[in-house]
Amino acid sequence: MLNKKIHSPNTLTICYKLLHDSLFMLIIFFTLTLITEAVLPGTIISHIGFSKIIIAMLLNIFILKILAKKTTPNQIDKNICPKNNNLKKIIIPFYALGALLIFNSQLGMNIFLNLFLLLICAILGYLSYWVLFD
């Protein structure tokens, strides 16, 4: 009975949706950990290692992948698609955060060298994206 309930399409879909929420929370936690560690090294990783957070995220993604295959197609509303605009709204702050983290990691350096390296990173990032996705 319980086995039947667990394997029912609705239960799996609820799990699938919940795993998105848990992944979202993990990403938020990981981002905050990155910022905290950049400002005050050792504050969080002395308690929870980065590896544990990353393993939790990978595990979450892995289970998501499995459940995605089991989600019945009739449960997906094709009229509602994630908008690219939303993605852009998220990506820009993430780029800004990444730039700040890179700048912060090279704080001991000459400021112009630091900015130059940041520019190199941005160009490399853009070229990699261009080669891989365009």
Next chain:
Amino acid sequence: MSFDLTKEIKLDEKSYSQYRRWQLFFYLTGFVASLYVAYFIFFPTQEFNFSFLMLTSNKGNALNPRNFDGTLITDGNFSAKQKKYFDTSLVGSFSKIKLSFTPNKQSAKPENMHIDLRKSYRAFLYPEGEPVGFKNGTLLENNHNFYLVSDGKLRKFSNLEIIASLGFPQTVFVTINNITELNYNLLGEEITDPKNYPADTIFKIANFYYQLNSAGLLNKFISTTAFHSQYDEKLAITKDPNFLKNYSITDNPIGFADGTLISYGTSVFIVSKNKIYPVGDPDIFINQGYAWNDIITVSGDEFSLYAKEKLFTLTSIHPDGTIFFTPDSARWYQIKNGQKHELPSEKIANSWLQKNPILVSAKSLAILGGCELQKEFFGNYSCLIPLNDQEDTAGKYYEFTFTTKDNLKIDNLNVLYEKNMTIPNLKLALRTMILKIKARYGIQTNSQ
């Protein structure tokens, strides 16, 4: 406007409300978990464990349970009526320490066993040895009598003519008003020879410094900075290079004074005898009581004089030559051969000191707190030692001592440092964090 990351996945009404309930539960759990993370960041705990059943698990986290003579106890057998020790070293202020003993089932029970705590620098808790007198080479004057400390002994100049003919300027003799200060160096032979210099006389020849040894040979100081780490400039008698024809120079140059801090490249080292101890990191440097402005930058030649020892960490003992000063009792102590020796006066201390001593409270020699073990669930015996969490005193070494009534066989020993969840502690944690951030980004703080 509901928060749903997967709007494209449809659910029937019943399942959707079920999902919303679970979603709420997930986010509430996440919120509680984040509060928990914040709790152990602001109110950290630190645990030390020593298992006598599985010794390999104790690496890097040892409590060093030991006998009075320092021999490590590894079998868990604590013999009766003998003083035993264990210790921890850690940074931070804590509200209490929980001590837990797990006795073996066949062992007597440690109920009501009293444990005392002292907190200081490890070397400062060394047993006290004989007081030390003035440093070799020091020139002293008392009641118109003039002395040189030579080979550890106080040697009197038989008359003023000898002082003049040897070239010691009378102005450099340190006046000693209290004759008892001279009692800490044994009295040696009088200096009567106006031509030959006594051992430990210091010379300056062509901008190089030399010290005469007891074999009548000259030891050259490796550099001017090395000389100044040991003696004041005015103690050296200036001679012309022809003076060197009368003496042989040994192959063993004199380096920096014991306890001197030197930097080479990006590392800092503590000098002791012919060894140097690399300091682990800036936090260890500060928490072991050193001052940044005492660091002397050295050249490759000066650096190559020393053999590198293992890393100086928070658990390391200050090496020989380290001088401690207790501002509350105005006393100086020098560390040597596993003992601390008092330098009985400021003038004696100054003859050894060319840098800041390490400050420590004399009160740290006394018992800071204690507790008696009481039975807990699961056969453990534990007790709490309260600490003042608003005061982080110098010295991060916690030494626990106890004497058992009966022979004990202990399986496990555990020490847990905890911080109470109070507003002053939260403020202190936030203040410490802000100071650390400021230090990291080079923001200067106005001292009050």
